[in-house]
Amino acid sequence: MGVDCHHTESAQPGLEGAALASAVAAAQSKCERTRERLTPPRRRVLELLLEADGPMKAYDLIAAYGQDGEPAKPPTVYRALEFLERLGFAHRIESLNAYVPCRMEGTSHRAAFLICECCGTAEEFEPDFSPQFAAAEAAGYAVRTVTLEARGLCPACKVEA
Amino acid sequence: MGVDCHHTESAQPGLEGAALASAVAAAQSKCERTRERLTPPRRRVLELLLEADGPMKAYDLIAAYGQDGEPAKPPTVYRALEFLERLGFAHRIESLNAYVPCRMEGTSHRAAFLICECCGTAEEFEPDFSPQFAAAEAAGYAVRTVTLEARGLCPACKVEA
DNA sequence: AGCCAATGCGTTATGAAATAACATAACCTG
DNA sequence: CAGGTTATGTTATTTCATAACGCATTGGCT
Ligand SMILES: [Zn+2]
Ligand SMILES: [Zn+2]
Ligand SMILES: [Zn+2]
Ligand SMILES: [Zn+2]
Numbered sequence: 001m002g003v004d005c006h007h008t009e010s011a012q013p014g015l016e017g018a019a020l021a022s023a024v025a026a027a028q029s030k031c032e033r034t035r036e037r038l039t040p041p042r043r044r045v046l047e048l049l050l051e052a053d054g055p056m057k058a059y060d061l062i063a064a065y066g067q068d069g070e071p072a073k074p075p076t077v078y079r080a081l082e083f084l085e086r087l088g089f090a091h092r093i094e095s096l097n098a099y100v101p102c103r104m105e106g107t108s109h110r111a112a113f114l115i116c117e118c119c120g121t122a123e124e125f126e127p128d129f130s131p132q133f134a135a136a137e138a139a140g141y142a143v144r145t146v147t148l149e150a151r152g153l154c155p156a157c158k159v160e161a
Numbered sequence: 162m163g164v165d166c167h168h169t170e171s172a173q174p175g176l177e178g179a180a181l182a183s184a185v186a187a188a189q190s191k192c193e194r195t196r197e198r199l200t201p202p203r204r205r206v207l208e209l210l211l212e213a214d215g216p217m218k219a220y221d222l223i224a225a226y227g228q229d230g231e232p233a234k235p236p237t238v239y240r241a242l243e244f245l246e247r248l249g250f251a252h253r254i255e256s257l258n259a260y261v262p263c264r265m266e267g268t269s270h271r272a273a274f275l276i277c278e279c280c281g282t283a284e285e286f287e288p289d290f291s292p293q294f295a296a297a298e299a300a301g302y303a304v305r306t307v308t309l310e311a312r313g314l315c316p317a318c319k320v321e322a
Numbered sequence: 323a324g325c326c327a328a329t330g331c332g333t334t335a336t337g338a339a340a341t342a343a344c345a346t347a348a349c350c351t352g
Numbered sequence: 353c354a355g356g357t358t359a360t361g362t363t364a365t366t367t368c369a370t371a372a373c374g375c376a377t378t379g380g381c382t
Binding site for chain 2: 333
Binding site for chain 2: 114117141144146148152154155158
């Protein structure tokens with residue numbers, strides 16, 4: 001990300017082979033349990049996210065969509081992303097206009113990210129908002145979703161800087 | 162925002178008259194203290210943000226820029242927004258692609274928002290991240306900025322729903 | 323004053339991100 | 353297999369943001 005970053009960019013290497021197949025199969029069975037359909041475009045976009053080494057832009061997904069090099073049409077990918085987000089298989093990172101596969105084991109969670117401004121990796125973590133929003137809820141707010149994105153330097157890039 | 166919201170949309174009424182002039186003057190003198198220049202386009206965009214009842218989109222600012230109805234050119238407004246953000250006079254709300262004037266008194270702070278999905282207001286509050294990021298910093302991260310945006314219903318809209 | 327570097331602005335054009343709208347196809351379920 | 357629902361294909365458009373370049377203004381320096 002930073003022009004002066006020469007890291008291998010694989011702080012979060014993408015899945016391949018058996019690991020990839022296994023992750024997709026897990027999503028598949030999760031869908032079946034809730035009568036949701038992991039259709040070909042949805043599966044394909046999930047694969048692309050899982051294979052990637054970091055956050056993927058929507059138009060990167062569009063370009064990479066066809067195994068033969070044929071790009072997808074934008075709505076194909078945006079619809080798949082909407083589905084994957086709804087099911088919790090992927091998250092959108094607002095401050096990057098980019099998407100990542102969910103890295104957390106648990107089923108339901110509020111996603112939060114530590115984003116490295118040097119190498120571009122985005123590490124998901126489980127935030128604890130209880131103290132924050134006790135006050136908000138006490139003031140009458142009904143909080144539904146929360147976006148928390150911290151930006152800075154990951155350990156590796158911090159050392160080099 | 163919500164199609165079923167019939168509120169007056171003035172949960173955060175914009176400034177006018179003396180209050181507006183005073184807010185702009187405060188920004189002016191803050192700039193002078195740090196040798197920054199509140200030039201005409203920057204002042205104009207700040208005015209528009211302060212006058213607004215809620216978050217403003219960049220192209221709303223562009224359209225409203227000229228007192229005679231003439232729109233600004235996009236770079237004019239985006240440059241002004243960059244400046245206002247840098248000085249802490251305005252914040253970008255990532256999940257809305259929109260901008261608000263800073264409502265906090267203190268000089269330096271990490272902005273956070275409670276966004277009502279019904280009436281569209283965005284209330285700024287001062288978050289306390291200390292517990293969250295003690296862990297992150299301990300793990301070697303150097304956190305520089307944080308985006309925290311909570312979405313839900315404000316007290317007024319919650320009652321109506 | 324005259325010069326210079328730095329900063330900001332005006333303008334044109336383009337790039338990037340996301341969605342609208344509508345037709346067709348696949349899938350349940352009774 | 354009929355009919356409602358969900359998903360996809362396709363075309364076009366809208367929305368959001370920046371690149372690039374030349375000119376103007378500012379403020380320090382000699
Ligand atoms: Zn997750
Ligand atoms: Zn890094
Ligand atoms: Zn603020
Ligand atoms: Zn509201």
